[in-house]
Amino acid sequence: MAEIKSNMAGSVWKILVEPGEQVTEGQDIIILESMKMEIPIASEQDGTIAEIKVNEGDFVNDGDVLATIE
Amino acid sequence: MLKKILIANRGEIAERIIKTCSRLGIKTVAVYSEADKEAPFVESADEAYLLGGPRVQESYLNSAKILEIAKETKAEGIHPGYGFLSENAEFAKACEAEGVVFIGPSPKVISLMGKKVESRIAMEAAGLPLVPGISRPLKDADEAAELAGQFGYPVMLKASAGGGGIGMQACSTEAELRKAFEGNQKRAVMFFGNGDMFLEKLIEKPRHIEIQVLADKHGNTVYLWERECSIQRRHQKVLEEAPSPFLDRETREAMGKAAVEAAKSIGYSNAGTIEFLVDEEKNFYFLEMNTRLQVEHPITEEITGLDLVEEQIRIASGESLGFQQKDIVLKGHAIEVRIYAEDPKTMYPSPGKITNLKLPQGTGIRHELGVTSTSHVTPFYDPMIAKLVIKGRTRGEAAARLEEALAQYHVEGIKTNIPLLSEIVAHEAFKSGDTTTDFIQKNIVKTNTISS
Numbered sequence: 001m002a003e004i005k006s007n008m009a010g011s012v013w014k015i016l017v018e019p020g021e022q023v024t025e026g027q028d029i030i031i032l033e034s035m036k037m038e039i040p041i042a043s044e045q046d047g048t049i050a051e052i053k054v055n056e057g058d059f060v061n062d063g064d065v066l067a068t069i070e
Numbered sequence: 071m072l073k074k075i076l077i078a079n080r081g082e083i084a085e086r087i088i089k090t091c092s093r094l095g096i097k098t099v100a101v102y103s104e105a106d107k108e109a110p111f112v113e114s115a116d117e118a119y120l121l122g123g124p125r126v127q128e129s130y131l132n133s134a135k136i137l138e139i140a141k142e143t144k145a146e147g148i149h150p151g152y153g154f155l156s157e158n159a160e161f162a163k164a165c166e167a168e169g170v171v172f173i174g175p176s177p178k179v180i181s182l183m184g185k186k187v188e189s190r191i192a193m194e195a196a197g198l199p200l201v202p203g204i205s206r207p208l209k210d211a212d213e214a215a216e217l218a219g220q221f222g223y224p225v226m227l228k229a230s231a232g233g234g235g236i237g238m239q240a241c242s243t244e245a246e247l248r249k250a251f252e253g254n255q256k257r258a259v260m261f262f263g264n265g266d267m268f269l270e271k272l273i274e275k276p277r278h279i280e281i282q283v284l285a286d287k288h289g290n291t292v293y294l295w296e297r298e299c300s301i302q303r304r305h306q307k308v309l310e311e312a313p314s315p316f317l318d319r320e321t322r323e324a325m326g327k328a329a330v331e332a333a334k335s336i337g338y339s340n341a342g343t344i345e346f347l348v349d350e351e352k353n354f355y356f357l358e359m360n361t362r363l364q365v366e367h368p369i370t371e372e373i374t375g376l377d378l379v380e381e382q383i384r385i386a387s388g389e390s391l392g393f394q395q396k397d398i399v400l401k402g403h404a405i406e407v408r409i410y411a412e413d414p415k416t417m418y419p420s421p422g423k424i425t426n427l428k429l430p431q432g433t434g435i436r437h438e439l440g441v442t443s444t445s446h447v448t449p450f451y452d453p454m455i456a457k458l459v460i461k462g463r464t465r466g467e468a469a470a471r472l473e474e475a476l477a478q479y480h481v482e483g484i485k486t487n488i489p490l491l492s493e494i495v496a497h498e499a500f501k502s503g504d505t506t507t508d509f510i511q512k513n514i515v516k517t518n519t520i521s522s
Binding site: 007028031034037038039059 | 260304411412416418419420421422450453522
């Protein structure tokens with residue numbers, strides 16, 4: 001199980017995947033929004049999304065876990 | 071002249087506008103979001119009213135509430151600053167309907183220049199050269215490949231709804247273009263819900279040079295020289311200077327005259343900026359027109375001695391320009407850097423609490439500030455917290471002053487791009503005036519993690 005973490009403070013703009021979905025390395029999982037920038041967060045590995053830990057509109061801090069992947 | 075103005079903006083630009091209003095004896099009304107309760111501009115204005123929550127829809131884009139406050143406070147005009155409602159034709163129209171002066175051009179002109187395709191057609195009709203491209207969405211990858219063959223590679227593929235570099239890609243071969251088309255269209259649909267793609271010829275080693283124009287409501291239009299804004303990250307400006315180290319007098323005047331003609335042809339009034347791409351042979355091509363005050367307007371003020379906010383207010387009040395083209399001086403050299411709350415390496419936003427702020431002082435140094443030494447920089451708005459504007463008699467003097475000033479500019483508690491700015495200014499390529507739009511990629515960053 002690996003964690004996909006936020007790399008900055010901001011809000012969750014869009015969630016692009018669902019639990020159970022197959023993803024590949026480099027695929028965008030979530031788009032964060034901070035200071036008028038939309039920043040896609042990509043998966044660092046191939047796998048299946050186990051859990052999405054945030055909702056669209058949530059505020060997240062640097063290092064917060066956004067999703068888990070297995 | 072207008073006696074009371076509401077400022078529909080925040081941060082450094084709200085402060086900037088208040089400063090000129092105070093000097094002219096104009097009363098000011100600030101509006102602010104909950105996130106900006108403690109912001110310096112709220113304190114500086116004569117009156118201040120809470121708009122709503124931190125989100126821009128509840129605050130700085132809440133046009134109905136802003137107009138309501140304008141009416142209640144008997145503000146005669148609204149200055150929109152840049153961003154937010156500044157290029158919103160509907161808002162300008164609503165102001166007109168409510169009898170409040172919108173400090174900017176007419177809604178019709180804002181609407182025309184805000185449309186990618188229509189503005190290109192209007193500017194071409196006004197005689198401005200355009201970068202070869204297509205003015206309607208591409209049908210498919212085959213059509214993209216066919217057109218690219220006509221324009222010649224490299225080409226630039228752009229998502230219609232894209233912004234901040236997302237959905238934009240340069241392609242140098244047909245295979246690359248086909249792959250980029252599929253990928254970017256998918257991304258554009260996912261991000262923006264609109265997969266329309268455009269294509270144009272890519273101008274190599276381009277510079278981004280813009281002409282400032284001022285037009286009153288009586289048919290007088292002048293240009294205030296140019297600003298060179300080539301140094302950008304993620305297609306956003308980082309450092310601007312005036313005059314451009316690249317232009318000669320002939321090109322400068324040709325661009326200025328072309329910009330004035332273009333502004334006249336669409337019935338432009340107030341301050342506006344025509345952005346051009348300039349290639350290595352000094353050919354210039356129309357990019358877009360910004361129908362508002364620009365972030366980098368101070369460098370034009372430094373070389374011309376004019377106050378652009380004052381001119382905007384006078385024009386909006388119905389006054390004629392107090393000068394002609396031949397009266398506009400170009401004296402010295404000015405450079406502006408934008409201080410962003412962001413990691414200087416990854417360029418990711420870095421909101422947080424400022425714990426210390428020390429500003430350089432000295433000859434030729436001007437500050438435009440949106441924060442204090444105790445401000446909380448929130449993630450809700452643009453990362454720009456301040457601008458540092460430097461003037462010198464020559465480019466060399468201005469650059470040397472800037473390098474020194476940056477070394478003495480201290481912000482603690484949050485990360486800023488000051489190290490990046492210092493690196494830019496110290497670079498040989500900057501010193502020699504070799505400033506093309508790929509400056510940062512080419513000379514500074516080798517590992518930018520943000521896709522563009």
